[in-house]
Amino acid sequence: MSIYRDAKYADVAPAEKLRLFNEVKADFRWHHVLYGCYECGICTASCPSARFYDFSPRVFAQIMAREDIDSFYELLNDVMWSCSQCFSCTRCPRHNSPGGIITIMREVAVNNGLDSAKEALKAYSRIIYKVMSTGTQVAPDMLQPDFFPDWGPDVKRVSENLDVWRRAIPPDTLHTTELAWDVSDKTRLQLYMIFKLTGNLEMIENIDEGIYMILEEVMESLMDEKDLDIDDFENILEGEEEAEH
Ligand code: SF4
Numbered sequence: 001m002s003i004y005r006d007a008k009y010a011d012v013a014p015a016e017k018l019r020l021f022n023e024v025k026a027d028f029r030w031h032h033v034l035y036g037c038y039e040c041g042i043c044t045a046s047c048p049s050a051r052f053y054d055f056s057p058r059v060f061a062q063i064m065a066r067e068d069i070d071s072f073y074e075l076l077n078d079v080m081w082s083c084s085q086c087f088s089c090t091r092c093p094r095h096n097s098p099g100g101i102i103t104i105m106r107e108v109a110v111n112n113g114l115d116s117a118k119e120a121l122k123a124y125s126r127i128i129y130k131v132m133s134t135g136t137q138v139a140p141d142m143l144q145p146d147f148f149p150d151w152g153p154d155v156k157r158v159s160e161n162l163d164v165w166r167r168a169i170p171p172d173t174l175h176t177t178e179l180a181w182d183v184s185d186k187t188r189l190q191l192y193m194i195f196k197l198t199g200n201l202e203m204i205e206n207i208d209e210g211i212y213m214i215l216e217e218v219m220e221s222l223m224d225e226k227d228l229d230i231d232d233f234e235n236i237l238e239g240e241e242e243a244e245h
Protein backbone atom coordinates (compact mmCIF):
# COMPACT_ATOMS: atom_id res chain seq x y z
CA MET A 1 0.00 0.00 0.00
CA SER A 2 1.31 3.42 -0.97
CA ILE A 3 2.35 5.95 1.69
CA TYR A 4 0.63 8.63 -0.39
CA ARG A 5 -2.85 9.59 0.68
CA ASP A 6 -4.02 10.13 -2.89
CA ALA A 7 -2.30 7.06 -4.23
CA LYS A 8 -1.94 6.92 -7.98
CA TYR A 9 -1.30 4.02 -10.32
CA ALA A 10 -3.72 1.68 -8.51
CA ASP A 11 -4.59 0.36 -11.98
CA VAL A 12 -1.02 -0.83 -12.63
CA ALA A 13 -0.61 -4.53 -11.89
CA PRO A 14 1.44 -5.31 -8.75
CA ALA A 15 3.49 -7.76 -10.84
CA GLU A 16 4.61 -4.91 -13.11
CA LYS A 17 5.57 -2.72 -10.15
CA LEU A 18 7.49 -5.62 -8.65
CA ARG A 19 9.25 -6.32 -11.94
CA LEU A 20 10.57 -2.75 -12.10
CA PHE A 21 11.47 -2.77 -8.40
CA ASN A 22 13.46 -5.97 -8.88
CA GLU A 23 15.19 -4.46 -11.89
CA VAL A 24 16.41 -1.59 -9.68
CA LYS A 25 17.59 -4.01 -6.98
CA ALA A 26 19.35 -6.21 -9.50
CA ASP A 27 21.59 -3.35 -10.58
CA PHE A 28 25.25 -4.01 -9.76
CA ARG A 29 25.47 -0.67 -7.85
CA TRP A 30 22.51 -1.43 -5.62
CA HIS A 31 24.52 -2.72 -2.65
CA HIS A 32 26.60 0.46 -2.64
CA VAL A 33 23.75 2.93 -2.49
CA LEU A 34 21.54 1.64 0.33
CA TYR A 35 22.63 0.16 3.64
CA GLY A 36 19.63 1.03 5.82
CA CYS A 37 18.19 4.30 7.08
CA TYR A 38 18.24 6.07 10.48
CA GLU A 39 15.55 8.47 9.24
CA CYS A 40 17.76 11.27 10.53
CA GLY A 41 16.95 13.57 7.59
CA ILE A 42 20.54 14.76 7.03
CA CYS A 43 20.22 13.92 3.33
CA THR A 44 17.07 16.03 2.99
CA ALA A 45 18.64 18.93 4.88
CA SER A 46 21.52 18.96 2.38
CA CYS A 47 19.38 18.47 -0.74
CA PRO A 48 18.87 21.55 -2.95
CA SER A 49 15.85 20.02 -4.71
CA ALA A 50 14.12 19.53 -1.35
CA ARG A 51 14.13 23.31 -0.92
CA PHE A 52 12.22 23.94 -4.10
CA TYR A 53 10.06 20.88 -4.68
CA ASP A 54 7.89 18.48 -2.73
CA PHE A 55 10.82 16.09 -2.73
CA SER A 56 12.87 14.26 -0.11
CA PRO A 57 15.85 11.92 -0.56
CA ARG A 58 15.02 10.42 2.83
CA VAL A 59 11.75 9.11 1.39
CA PHE A 60 13.68 7.26 -1.32
CA ALA A 61 15.95 5.57 1.21
CA GLN A 62 13.04 4.56 3.42
CA ILE A 63 10.71 3.33 0.71
CA MET A 64 13.39 1.30 -0.97
CA ALA A 65 14.59 -0.17 2.34
CA ARG A 66 11.01 -1.13 3.24
CA GLU A 67 10.42 -2.56 -0.22
CA ASP A 68 7.18 -0.60 -0.50
CA ILE A 69 6.37 -1.44 -4.11
CA ASP A 70 3.39 0.91 -4.54
CA SER A 71 5.22 3.96 -3.20
CA PHE A 72 8.31 2.99 -5.24
CA TYR A 73 6.19 3.05 -8.38
CA GLU A 74 4.93 6.53 -7.56
CA LEU A 75 8.46 7.81 -6.99
CA LEU A 76 9.58 6.17 -10.24
CA ASN A 77 6.87 7.89 -12.23
CA ASP A 78 6.78 11.33 -10.67
CA VAL A 79 8.96 12.66 -7.90
CA MET A 80 12.35 11.24 -8.83
CA TRP A 81 12.70 13.60 -11.81
CA SER A 82 13.06 16.51 -9.34
CA CYS A 83 16.51 15.28 -8.26
CA SER A 84 19.33 17.42 -9.65
CA GLN A 85 21.91 14.63 -9.23
CA CYS A 86 24.28 16.79 -7.17
CA PHE A 87 24.98 13.98 -4.66
CA SER A 88 25.04 16.28 -1.63
CA CYS A 89 22.99 13.53 0.02
CA THR A 90 26.04 11.23 0.13
CA ARG A 91 26.91 12.87 3.48
CA CYS A 92 24.49 10.30 4.97
CA PRO A 93 25.93 8.81 8.20
CA ARG A 94 24.89 5.32 7.00
CA HIS A 95 26.75 5.85 3.72
CA ASN A 96 23.57 5.64 1.72
CA SER A 97 23.35 7.52 -1.56
CA PRO A 98 19.75 8.52 -2.27
CA GLY A 99 21.05 10.25 -5.41
CA GLY A 100 22.59 6.91 -6.41
CA ILE A 101 19.28 5.12 -5.83
CA ILE A 102 17.62 7.71 -8.07
CA THR A 103 20.30 7.26 -10.76
CA ILE A 104 19.49 3.55 -10.95
CA MET A 105 15.74 4.21 -10.90
CA ARG A 106 16.07 6.72 -13.74
CA GLU A 107 18.01 4.25 -15.83
CA VAL A 108 15.31 1.64 -15.25
CA ALA A 109 12.63 4.17 -16.25
CA VAL A 110 14.54 5.04 -19.44
CA ASN A 111 15.34 1.41 -20.32
CA ASN A 112 11.68 0.51 -19.93
CA GLY A 113 10.50 3.51 -21.97
CA LEU A 114 8.21 4.76 -19.18
CA ASP A 115 6.05 7.77 -20.05
CA SER A 116 7.56 9.74 -17.17
CA ALA A 117 11.04 9.27 -18.69
CA LYS A 118 9.81 10.38 -22.11
CA GLU A 119 8.22 13.46 -20.59
CA ALA A 120 11.26 14.34 -18.46
CA LEU A 121 13.72 13.97 -21.34
CA LYS A 122 11.61 15.78 -23.94
CA ALA A 123 13.24 19.12 -23.13
CA TYR A 124 16.70 17.59 -23.63
CA SER A 125 16.16 16.05 -27.06
CA ARG A 126 18.42 18.60 -28.79
CA ILE A 127 21.18 17.98 -26.27
CA ILE A 128 20.81 14.19 -26.54
CA TYR A 129 21.11 14.50 -30.32
CA LYS A 130 24.24 16.66 -30.06
CA VAL A 131 25.93 14.35 -27.56
CA MET A 132 25.14 11.20 -29.51
CA SER A 133 25.97 12.55 -32.96
CA THR A 134 29.03 14.66 -32.13
CA GLY A 135 30.18 13.89 -28.58
CA THR A 136 29.80 17.55 -27.67
CA GLN A 137 27.00 19.01 -25.64
CA VAL A 138 25.52 22.50 -25.81
CA ALA A 139 26.57 24.11 -29.07
CA PRO A 140 27.17 27.88 -29.07
CA ASP A 141 24.33 28.47 -31.54
CA MET A 142 21.95 27.03 -28.95
CA LEU A 143 22.66 30.12 -26.84
CA GLN A 144 19.59 31.98 -28.00
CA PRO A 145 17.34 34.21 -25.89
CA ASP A 146 14.37 31.87 -26.43
CA PHE A 147 16.35 28.84 -25.31
CA PHE A 148 17.89 30.48 -22.23
CA PRO A 149 15.44 33.21 -21.21
CA ASP A 150 16.74 33.16 -17.63
CA TRP A 151 20.12 34.47 -18.83
CA GLY A 152 18.64 37.90 -19.47
CA PRO A 153 20.16 40.40 -21.94
CA ASP A 154 23.63 38.77 -21.91
CA VAL A 155 22.55 35.80 -23.98
CA LYS A 156 21.15 38.14 -26.65
CA ARG A 157 24.46 40.05 -26.81
CA VAL A 158 26.45 36.80 -27.10
CA SER A 159 24.13 35.23 -29.69
CA GLU A 160 24.33 38.33 -31.94
CA ASN A 161 28.13 38.19 -32.14
CA LEU A 162 28.69 34.48 -31.91
CA ASP A 163 31.15 34.18 -34.81
CA VAL A 164 33.31 36.94 -33.43
CA TRP A 165 33.33 35.53 -29.91
CA ARG A 166 34.23 32.08 -31.14
CA ARG A 167 37.02 33.25 -33.43
CA ALA A 168 38.54 35.10 -30.49
CA ILE A 169 39.16 31.79 -28.66
CA PRO A 170 42.75 30.59 -29.25
CA PRO A 171 42.33 26.84 -30.22
CA ASP A 172 41.08 26.49 -33.81
CA THR A 173 38.91 23.55 -32.80
CA LEU A 174 36.69 25.97 -30.87
CA HIS A 175 36.01 28.26 -33.83
CA THR A 176 32.73 26.49 -34.48
CA THR A 177 29.24 27.72 -33.72
CA GLU A 178 27.21 24.58 -34.49
CA LEU A 179 29.36 22.42 -32.22
CA ALA A 180 31.00 23.05 -28.87
CA TRP A 181 34.27 22.06 -30.53
CA ASP A 182 35.29 20.56 -33.84
CA VAL A 183 34.99 16.77 -33.86
CA SER A 184 36.54 14.45 -36.45
CA ASP A 185 34.31 12.09 -38.44
CA LYS A 186 36.34 9.18 -37.08
CA THR A 187 35.46 10.18 -33.51
CA ARG A 188 31.79 10.59 -34.43
CA LEU A 189 31.68 7.13 -36.01
CA GLN A 190 33.47 5.55 -33.06
CA LEU A 191 30.98 7.14 -30.68
CA TYR A 192 28.10 5.92 -32.77
CA MET A 193 29.40 2.36 -32.70
CA ILE A 194 29.95 2.54 -28.93
CA PHE A 195 26.39 3.77 -28.41
CA LYS A 196 25.14 1.03 -30.71
CA LEU A 197 27.13 -1.82 -29.16
CA THR A 198 26.33 -0.82 -25.58
CA GLY A 199 22.57 -0.70 -26.20
CA ASN A 200 22.33 3.06 -25.74
CA LEU A 201 20.82 3.59 -29.18
CA GLU A 202 18.13 1.04 -28.40
CA MET A 203 17.45 2.91 -25.15
CA ILE A 204 17.00 6.17 -27.08
CA GLU A 205 14.65 4.40 -29.48
CA ASN A 206 12.45 3.50 -26.47
CA ILE A 207 12.38 7.09 -25.30
CA ASP A 208 12.35 9.15 -28.49
CA GLU A 209 11.94 7.32 -31.76
CA GLY A 210 12.29 10.57 -33.71
CA ILE A 211 15.82 11.27 -32.43
CA TYR A 212 16.74 7.63 -32.94
CA MET A 213 15.70 7.74 -36.60
CA ILE A 214 17.55 11.00 -37.25
CA LEU A 215 20.69 9.64 -35.58
CA GLU A 216 20.58 6.44 -37.62
CA GLU A 217 20.08 8.37 -40.85
CA VAL A 218 22.85 10.90 -40.16
CA MET A 219 25.39 8.28 -39.09
CA GLU A 220 24.52 5.86 -41.89
CA SER A 221 25.06 8.56 -44.49
CA LEU A 222 28.39 9.42 -42.83
CA MET A 223 29.37 5.75 -43.10
CA ASP A 224 28.31 5.68 -46.77
CA GLU A 225 30.43 8.74 -47.36
CA LYS A 226 33.42 6.97 -45.79
CA ASP A 227 32.60 3.72 -47.61
CA LEU A 228 32.24 1.82 -44.34
CA ASP A 229 29.89 -1.05 -43.66
CA ILE A 230 27.63 -1.01 -40.59
CA ASP A 231 28.67 -4.56 -39.66
CA ASP A 232 32.34 -3.85 -40.01
CA PHE A 233 32.85 -2.61 -36.44
CA GLU A 234 36.55 -3.30 -36.46
CA ASN A 235 37.17 -0.97 -39.37
CA ILE A 236 35.17 1.74 -37.74
CA LEU A 237 36.69 1.40 -34.29
CA GLU A 238 40.22 1.09 -35.58
CA GLY A 239 39.75 3.31 -38.66
CA GLU A 240 42.87 4.64 -40.33
CA GLU A 241 43.53 8.29 -40.97
CA GLU A 242 41.36 8.26 -44.13
CA ALA A 243 38.29 7.98 -41.87
CA GLU A 244 39.30 11.34 -40.40
CA HIS A 245 37.63 14.39 -41.82
S1 SF4 B 1 21.53 13.95 -5.60
FE1 SF4 B 1 19.32 14.40 -5.71
S2 SF4 B 1 18.54 13.65 -3.79
FE2 SF4 B 1 20.74 13.84 -3.51
S3 SF4 B 1 21.06 15.87 -2.66
FE3 SF4 B 1 21.25 16.08 -4.86
S4 SF4 B 1 19.21 16.64 -5.59
FE4 SF4 B 1 18.99 15.83 -3.50
Ligand code: SF4
Pocket (backbone or CB within 6 Å): 036, 037, 038, 039, 040, 041, 042, 043, 044, 057, 058, 061, 091, 092, 093, 094, 095, 096, 098
Ligand atom coordinates in the same frame (compact mmCIF):
# COMPACT_ATOMS: atom_id res chain seq x y z
S1 SF4 C 1 19.36 8.17 3.96
FE1 SF4 C 1 20.97 8.57 5.47
S2 SF4 C 1 20.93 10.78 5.81
FE2 SF4 C 1 19.01 10.21 4.83
S3 SF4 C 1 17.57 9.89 6.47
FE3 SF4 C 1 18.47 7.88 5.99
S4 SF4 C 1 20.22 7.67 7.36
FE4 SF4 C 1 19.66 9.84 7.39
